[in-house]
Amino acid sequence: MCQLLGMNCNVPTDICFSFQGFAARGGQTDEHRDGWGIAFFEGRGCRLFVDEQPAITSPIAALVQRYPIHSTHVIAHIRKATQGAIALENCHPFRRPLWGRYWVFAHNGNLEGCSLKPGPLFQPIGETDSELAFCLILEFLQKNFPEGKPGLGQLNAALQAMTAQLAPFGPFNYLLSDGDDFWAYCSTQLSYVVRAAPFRAAHLIDADLTVDFRELTRPQDRVAVIATTPLTDDETWTKMEPGQLLAFRDGSPQA
Amino acid sequence: MCQLLGMNCNVPTDICFSFQGFAARGGQTDEHRDGWGIAFFEGRGCRLFVDEQPAITSPIAALVQRYPIHSTHVIAHIRKATQGAIALENCHPFRRPLWGRYWVFAHNGNLEGCSLKPGPLFQPIGETDSELAFCLILEFLQKNFPEGKPGLGQLNAALQAMTAQLAPFGPFNYLLSDGDDFWAYCSTQLSYVVRAAPFRAAHLIDADLTVDFRELTRPQDRVAVIATTPLTDDETWTKMEPGQLLAFRDGSPQA
Structure with missing residues (x-):
């Protein structure tokens, strides 16, 4: 399988600290050594x-x-090849244009025996179940809203509907963004932490590195970090529920 | 305006030497300092x-x-912003999927007053005349060949037809590739050199650097380098003709 890392913030923030721990799982502290990517x-x-x-x-x-x-919207992935x-x-994330924006998608899981096929305008380029799922999601969105991007309520409902078609084929945790909106879907395993004032220090699990966010932030900053498993051992991560689709905005999950 | 650099080879080759001279034009030996890109x-x-x-x-x-x-197919660009x-x-190059492949495009020139507009499936993301032209080209190809990529003869004819619609709006030199085929179109200014056995040394114009290709190549290697203006001062570059569309394959221009 693979691992996911996402970040959504209210001000452009670098991901160097989180990515350092995450990248260590790509062959050092864990086995996800079959490629990686970040958008x-x-x-x-x-x-x-x-x-x-x-x-x-x-x-x-x-x-x-x-x-x-x-950046305010980041999606990263380390790969352990299944398909x-x-x-x-x-390699994830995959990027395709829709409605005059780039859309980016990364997947942790494994969809097997999916018989759904996208039409000629949304053909995958590689061989993964993940890119196929991304193509199916974008085609579904485009067909439902051919004139352009709808409001978040309609988008959430469409994503839920298409996700419900794909999730029966296997684990299907994903991150999706168009640089404006940001979604995390938990099929089996996904957690997040929100960093906001009062800031404190945090220590990585996968590298002996501590960052004191008090030295790097302003009081109004807010950063959500989403990952397959927690990246730090001294912060409170929230486990998402199976079947939960969360939209993040300005560093906060939207109820 | 901007400058273009392309490479097409019969075996995967690195572009470090050519890119070093080209990148120098991005703010050191020339004024193209408004961004760059390479695919x-x-x-x-x-x-x-x-x-x-x-x-x-x-x-x-x-x-x-x-x-x-x-890589066997490379397209690079340094930008001097006009639109x-x-x-x-x-920033060029732009990348979009079509027919299950990535397509990459970079443009040197300036199209003004172009009233052509792509439909909702090929909306540009940025504000350049160049990305608009790329979207129009891909839409034209998709509409003419909705089921998939046709043969090179049909593709060349379609590209000539769409290019003829765009070129009247201003200088329109471009490089285009899907990783399988590779095209260079000269509207006003584009040159190429083919490196093949017997190999020799070459010296960059924009940096005091010489590479002896005899030390780096095998006899069967063949590399075409395409650029807005020649990158070396001791090789024979061929100037393309205005209105000329050249397909390159395995490091050779196809007559």
Whole structure:
């Protein structure tokens, strides 16, 4: 399977600290060494790094760990291949345009025997169940709202409906964003932590590194970090419920 | 305006040497400092780096200069903004999926007063004339060949037809690839060099750097490098003709 990391904030924030612990799971503290990727939204723009090398040895992952890229919407993934070869086209996150925005998707899980097929406009490029699911989701959204992006209520309902079609085929935890909205869906395993004032220090599980967020933040800052399993051992992470779709905005989960 | 760099080869080759000279034009030897980008195809996968910083100071461009990524189809761009703010979403190359492949496009020129508008499935994300042209090209291809990619003859004819609709609006030099085929279109300015046995040394115009390709190649290797203006001062570059669309394959222009 794989692991997911997401971040949603009210001000552009770098993910160097969280990504350092996460990348360690890509071959050092855990076995997810079949590629990795990360997407940073910056306004309407989207910076996407993918690599079929293990995150722990990839020179591009090393750059992402030390070069602070500030973003309000980030989705990252480390891969342990189930379906599809170890190859660049099978690395998450996947990025496709819809309604004049980039959409980014990463998946942890394994959908087996899914007979749903997207039409010619939403053909996958690689071989993964994950990219297929992403194509099906975008096609469903486009067909339901051909003129453009609807409001969040309608989008949430459409995502729930399409997710309900896919989730019976196997574990289907995912992160999805268009740089404006941000969703986390928990099928089996996903947790989040919200960092807000009063800030304190946090210590990574996967690397002996502590950051004191009091030194790096302003009182109004708010950051939600979402991950397959908690990244720190001294913060309170909230486990999402199976079947729960959460939209995040400005660093807060929306009830 | 901007500058273009492309590479098409018969075996995966790194572009470090050419990119080092090209990146120098992104703020050091020339004025194209409003962002840059590069796309590397690796099989069906595509690695895309874009940055709104000048190529000459971007940490990501520094990585691309020193980290050899091997690819048979590469498209790079340095930007001097004409239309659209200096922002990530306006950096070339642009990448969109069609027919189960990524398509990549970069443009040197300036289209003014173009009244053509793509439909909802091919909406641009940024504000450039270039991304608009790319969306129009892909939409034209999709509408003409809705079931999938046709043969090269039909594709060439379709590209010529759509290019003829766009070129009257201003300079429109472009590079386009889906990782399998590779096109260069010259509206006003584009040159190429083919490196093949017997190999020799070459010296960059924009940096005092010489590479002896005899030390790096095998006899069967063949590499075409396409650029807005020649990158080396001791090789024979061929100037393309205005209105010329050239398909490259395995490092050779196809007559």
